[in-house]
Amino acid sequence: MGNTSNWGLCIKCKWWQVEPDAALASTTHGLCIEQSLQPYLLRVSGGSGCGLFVEGEPARADGSGACPPTAKPMR
Numbered sequence: 655m656g657n658t659s660n661w662g663l664c665i666k667c668k669w670w671q672v673e674p675d676a677a678l679a680s681t682t683h684g685l686c687i688e689q690s691l692q693p694y695l696l697r698v699s700g701g702s703g704c705g706l707f708v709e710g711e712p713a714r715a716d717g718s719g720a721c722p723p724t725a726k727p728m729r
């Protein structure tokens with residue numbers, strides 16, 4: 655089975671990156687900037703989550719919520 659011990663929600667993850675003016679909400683979409691996932695331009699909502707979760711404040715950059723995301727990872 656996968657990693658469940660570190661599983662958490664994007665809305666509380668330091669790897670979640672949203673638009674500069676985006677509300678932090680379960681329905682807001684943004685880019686996952688976790689290093690191993692960066693090549694995939696994974697777009698996730700605040701209510702999404704995974705086992706690479708690290709608690710922290712989401713990053714912000716223009717284009718983080720676009721389809722596909724156009725923002726560069728800020729961390």
Ligand code: SF4
Binds near residue numbers: 663664667704
């Ligand atoms: S997909 Fe995983 S690593 Fe990426 S922001 Fe969401 S919880 Fe964090």
